[in-house]
Amino acid sequence: MSEIIVGILQEEYGVDPSLNFEKSKRLIMKGFREADIIILPEYSMINLLGGLTPQQVYERAETLEDSIYISRFSDLAADLGAPLLIHFIERSDNPPKTYSSSIAIEPSGKIYRVYRKIHLFDAYGYRESEYLIAGKELSKTLAIKDFKLNVAICYDLRFPELFRTYALNGAHGVLVHAGWVRGPFKEEVLDILAKSRSHENTMYLVVANHTGKQYTGRSGVYNPYGYKELDLGVKPGYMEHPLHGYIVEEARRNIPVLKHSEQKWEIGFKFFSK
Numbered sequence: 164m165s166e167i168i169v170g171i172l173q174e175e176y177g178v179d180p181s182l183n184f185e186k187s188k189r190l191i192m193k194g195f196r197e198a199d200i201i202i203l204p205e206y207s208m209i210n211l212l213g214g215l216t217p218q219q220v221y222e223r224a225e226t227l228e229d230s231i232y233i234s235r236f237s238d239l240a241a242d243l244g245a246p247l248l249i250h251f252i253e254r255s256d257n258p259p260k261t262y263s264s265s266i267a268i269e270p271s272g273k274i275y276r277v278y279r280k281i282h283l284f285d286a287y288g289y290r291e292s293e294y295l296i297a298g299k300e301l302s303k304t305l306a307i308k309d310f311k312l313n314v315a316i317c318y319d320l321r322f323p324e325l326f327r328t329y330a331l332n333g334a335h336g337v338l339v340h341a342g343w344v345r346g347p348f349k350e351e352v353l354d355i356l357a358k359s360r361s362h363e364n365t366m367y368l369v370v371a372n373h374t375g376k377q378y379t380g381r382s383g384v385y386n387p388y389g390y391k392e393l394d395l396g397v398k399p400g401y402m403e404h405p406l407h408g409y410i411v412e413e414a415r416r417n418i419p420v421l422k423h424s425e426q427k428w429e430i431g432f433k434f435f436s437k
Contacts, residue, residue, distance in 0.1 A: 166407050167200070168405050168406075169198060169200055169201075170402070171370075171384070171401065171404065172382075172401050173204060173372060173374050174187060174374065175375025176207050176209075176210045177213055178215055179223075180225075181231075183207055191239070199307050200246050200248060201243075203249045203340065204371045204372050210373070210377075212344070216259075217259040220259070225252075227276060233249070233251065233274060246267060247268045248305075248314070250263070262298065263280035263316055265314045275303075277303045281325070282297070283318065301313070310336065311336075312335065316339065316340045321356060326360045326363075326364050327424070330365070335408070335411045336367030336368065336411075338371075339357075339368060340371055345378060350379045354391065358385055358390075361387060365420060366411060380395065380398070381396065383395055392404065
């Protein structure tokens with residue numbers, strides 16, 4: 164397998180999509196070198212913890228077909244010559260609720276939805292389901308060179324079966340949009356979950372996290388052994404980091420958990436579904 168370069172953006176965002184785009188563009192243009200794909204944090208279009216009601220979020224949301232926000236990123240992708248994976252608050256036909264979506268934007272102008280967040284953050288007293296509709300499908304696979312990447316969003320990290328399914332379907336890594344909310348030991352929990360999901364599936368995990376007063380930051384890259392190779396700390400920033408195909412292959416030879424679980428996965432799924 165080859166090597167790919169992932170660009171990771173970490174920033175603090177508000178509730179104005181236009182201002183949030185300018186923040187993202189400024190950091191990307193300052194740090195971009197050779198990324199094969201760039202991923203942005205969850206809530207980087209509209210911060211759902213910014214004090215807006217579900218109706219106010221719905222009014223700021225857009226559809227893929229007529230999105231000014233996406234068109235601006237499309238121009239940026241063309242200028243960079245690199246695809247972008249952005250988080251998008253997508254207007255639904257069921258107001259005032261929206262979708263938490265991951266959108267791929269190619270330099271060629273091609274735009275498509277990769278994923279809608281399946282697991283909504285109804286925890287710690289917060290109810291994301293008051294704002295959002297849960298997705299019902301796994302993410303599409305992003306093929307970059309010979310790397311196969313899937314997508315997850317934030318709270319999804321707490322559901323190991325999602326990541327195991329991606330791995331058994333051939334994923335070499337998962338790109339995670341995150342808005343990991345601050346709180347006691349929340350940085351440690353994010354780190355433990357990301358290390359676990361990468362190690363138990365012998366694949367890369369790339370986390371682009373929201374930062375600032377409400378979020379933990381600590382975006383980074385976890386390799387297939389569960390080691391965190393890159394940590395962006397808590398300040399806004401943009402960094403690029405390589406994902407090595409030979410490390411995926413090596414880890415899967417040394418720790419063949421996927422091979423060992425292939426024949427037993429269906430049995431276990433049926434058992435726990437009873």
